[in-house]
Amino acid sequence: MSRRSIARVALLGCLPASAACSIPLESMEAMPTNACDSSVQCGSGATCAEVGGQRACVSTSAQLDGLFLEIRPGAANAGVEPSNLPKFSTQEIAIARRADAGQVYFVDVNVPPPASVSATWDVGGSYCSIDDDGGIFPLKVEFRRVSPYVGLEGQSYWTTSTPSGFGSQRFELAIPSGDYHVYMVPQAIPDCDYDLPPPIFLPNQHIPAVWKPDIMAGSPRVLAGNLEVPSGVDVSGWKLDLLEPLTGSVISQVGVLEQGESQPDVPFSVKFYLADPTTSPIIRLRPKDGEARPTMYWQLDTIALDGTTQDLALSLFEVEAEARRVEGRVLDMAGNPVFATVRIQGAVIGKAQNAAYKLDTETDETGLFVASLAPGEYVVYAQPSGDATKAKAEQILKVPAGSDCYCGQTILIPEAGSLRGRVRGPTGEQMAGAAVFAVPSVSAAKSYFDRVLQRDPLLPRQASGVLQDGGFSLSVDPGEFDFSIRPPSGSAYPWLVRPRLTVPSTDAPIAELDLTMPYPVVLQGVVRDNAGAPLRDALVVAWLPVESTTPRGEEVAGVLQIGEARSGLDGSYTLLLPPSTSR
Structure with missing residues (x-):
């Protein structure tokens, strides 16, 4: 050569x-040819x-x-x-x-012509006291490319619908042919922003050169029942919805709970569509933003044993303990504070196997992080910010029940x-x-349920x-x-x-x-x-x-x-x- x-x-x-990603140009040397x-x-x-x-x-x-x-x-x-x-x-x-x-x-690489998507959409049911006219609601439609390989990003394409003139909606898009998850989310209209048709998730749709489906959803099903709440716990403002199990996309209305005084059981009711009846969707219950409670998940087929989705009974008693303040510091091996990104994830919260908690936060200049955590076992991940000479760390944190601060925890950061x-x-x-x-x-790759409940x-x-x-x-x-x-x-x-x-x-x-x-x-x-x-x-x-x-x-x-x-x-x-x- x-x-x-x-x-x-x-x-x-x-x-x-x-x-x-920092490459010092001034130190670059000549590369042999x-x-x-x-x-x-x-x-x-x-x-x-x-x-x-x-x-x-x-x-x-x-x-x-x-x-x-x-x-x-x-x-x-x-x-x-x-x-x-x-x-x-x-x-x-x-x-x-x-x-x-x-x-x-x-x-020679020839880019193929795009597939032509031209679809109509209509749903049944009553919304905001408007009977059998779900087709008046415009849609935001997302086509998520299904990649056959882990690591190859599945690109998404989106469009919005327009009225078809026949009491339904029409959407059109030009995208590469292939397999897609199609996600359709109805949008609010004047005088109706609280009772919308639920989203529809169509998994693994093959989009050929021409795709012209008529999507007629009919009336939605109803997920309804009562949530059993421990004494002293207020779930007003908590949100309950239903997720499809493949990607975790919402396929129901989002219900906001309202709890009356001395009310041990709180009712809930949301409409939903399940396009693939061979799968079991996931009920999700989320606390209000900023409230230190875990998110709860239930697979519907383990709750609705007889197949009905009404008169369901859910309970919070397995995670009834109050959260307590937790303080810790991230330090290097010499005892110096480290500015770091910290993730706290629940491993075992109370007696519940279906509870998930994840908090992403940062330390201050003294290495201090603060969280409110219910009693249980957590995994704390700490990753230095802006210092490549130090490595990330992982540590188990067991939080006992109590009302005072569980302080003095230390996460040690090793050298990179x-x-x-x-x-x-x-x-x-x-x-x-x-x-x-x-x-x-x-x-x-993991299922959505595994992703939220596993580390x-x-x-x-x-x-x-x-x-x-x-x-x-x-x-x-x-x-x-x-x-x-x-x-x-x-x-x-x-x-x-x-x-x-x-x-x-x-x-x-x-x-x-x-x-x-x-x-x-x-x-x-x-x-x-x-x-x-x-x-x-x-x-x-x-x-x-x-x-x-x-x-x-x-x-x-x-x-x-x-x-x-x-x-x-x-x-x-x-x-x-x-x-x-x-x-």
């Missing part, structure tokens, strides 16, 4: 929602080939089974609101395990771990100037840096990370990617890597819109399915991003990919 080099001048783009005149310079396992108008070494082997591309048209090309920008996924792209002439593929290593080029040369990222790995720890923070003098060192929280080294555009090197690197939960752990930058697999071609015209400024993102087992034994069928490129003015793109993600 000829030893040419390029200067890194473009500002590196940070990933969305990055809490630690992958360039060649003959295959002899490339060494074994590679050959010299044409890559984006220049000669570069490319790999002759690859293991990229299941590779697919996602196309994100630029805002100027989409012609829609930014929140509705479409994303299109290609079919799997076949990459040979062996290609002696070089792993170079010419793949170190993810570090050396990176050599394919022929042993020192690499530098590339961006280095450690992004928290995605965990297994929800703070994710490790993303870390980033720059490859200098052939090495890198990142301060990281314990946890699992998808690791990547991303050379600058023009270097003709691909990303170097390693999924699910584990940083152990010990004080100041060290994870060492010894890596070799590979020669690329090359995809090049033209991105075209649905009329066949070149599509400029489109982002071409490469994804690879990854199946793995988390430390908790959860099987995860996720995806890993392994590269990206943007199309030029003529729609052309050159995408450089690592030949594998193996260790």
